[in-house]
Amino acid sequence: MAQIFAYIAHKNGVVDDTAAELAVAAKKIDASAQVTAIVTGSGATLDAACQGAAKAYAQVWKINKPELAYPNAEVVRKLLKNIVPASSIVLVAHDTFGMDLGPGLSIKMDAAYASDVVGIDGADGSTLKIVRQEFAGMAHAHMTVNAAKGAVLTLRPGSFQAGDAAGGAGAVTDKSGDAGDLGAKRKFLQVVEAETGDVDITKSDVLVSIGRGIEDQENIGLAEDLAKAMGAVVSCSRPIVDAKWLEKARQVGTSGKTVKPKVYMALGISGSFQHLGGIKGSPFIVAVNKNPKAPIFQVADVGIVENILEFIPAMTEKVSG
């Protein structure tokens, strides 16, 4: 079986939750694999991150380079191409970094690529058996990945639960000397923090959250009325912000805010993983959607199959009345 590597995301010396998830996924490919974590960076926090990774991995490769102080995928891709042996399997989290890194890395390694993997059903020789979702989560698919020449997989955060991760106690090896040429035609400049809005949706216990099902800017008022009647705050999914119907600070999801309400009302929201990724703390989720097959019903506690344009005003009336 091919060697398996996991690229570890970390911040301020703390490894991301996905580090342990990639270790779990690796074991699903090959239960006996001695998986190597690759931790890149520069400066004082790198050692702490390596120690964090060592908890879940048999080996840790540390690469300490000033060019890697910020994880610029163009630079990391070159690095991995230089240090990972041919025909290896590389696992990366399917986050905004993994999406930036993965596809190009597979080409440079001449390896297969599968992204946003949600399940792994083992391997049959050099064929990996994986599960993905298509059509906004409305169809699941079994796929095979020919890993004869290696493979790069990005794994959906949260899909591989870290509970049964084998203990690591891995040794850290400094591989900085092998990094090779890291010159890139893309230069990282800076991170601009998201603007804060008038409301802080993260502070509200009850969120009335609307998605594309609200259909028109004119209908936003319906949700505002319901929120007012319930003593709640209006939040939304991404398309509502893209359309500029509500400000960015109201967006729930991986590229928006992470909220921890007691009650989350998802109205006309399909339930994409990027949206659900912003809902933490197991709130009581109520989903109202006209499509009984909408993925949101898989995660909601209570579901109502209705047109929200009729449901919302009716509910407002009941609550106010």
Next chain:
Amino acid sequence: MEILVCVKRVPDTAENEITIKGDGTDIQRDDLVYSVNEWDNYATEEAIQIRDNVGGTVTVVTVGDSESEEILRRQMAMGADNGILLADGAFDGSDARGIASILAAAVKKGKYDLILTGAQADDGAGAVGGMLAAMLDLPYASLVNKVEVAGNKLKVGREIEGGNQEMNEIDLPCVLSIQTGINEPRYVGIRGIRKVASVEIPTHNAGALGVSGVGKAGAQVKRVDYFTPPAGKGAEILEGSMEEKIDKLIELLKAKGGLK
């Protein structure tokens, strides 16, 4: 600036209930409403705005079949100057790598300063743009939500977690995958589409492009089947009239602290 925008015709997931065929080989496609992949609309709009600012042309390209011509025309009605259709039975069943190599061959037939793709399409892979860049040995940035032209470089913003923005400087030529929200794609009416209805759209096949090894046989990633996952816990679905459902919900919300 010569800009190429890669666009794909996809079932509109906001308009359709996707159901799987009994034998799992495909989704039910009979009554599907198709449209341009949402992300590709933002990419086309961005290309048009860049061209309008600095001059040049916008070409839209798709790997598809004769039905895909309609989305090229739609993007031309938005303001793209040219369309190119890449179609051949030999392309059927290509994986992302196959699509990227077909597109790479088309790129090499022209001379482009900037190539845009959407961040992802209906299969949610987000793979083609990054692969295309690597095949062409061009720099790449994904999830771009801001583009500023600065001579022979671009300043681009990438959307990262939490809605923060990672600013980068990237050399031209380059490939960018565009994230939604970067602009407000213009509306195209039926009249706009009529105007471009008779514009010639060149079609290239595998031979003309000189590509081989694509299609199902060449795919490293293959779909075995579509399936319905075993129902999890799932939601308790409230039944009855609208009024009954709301009464029940209000009761539940009171118990959960969602209503005073």
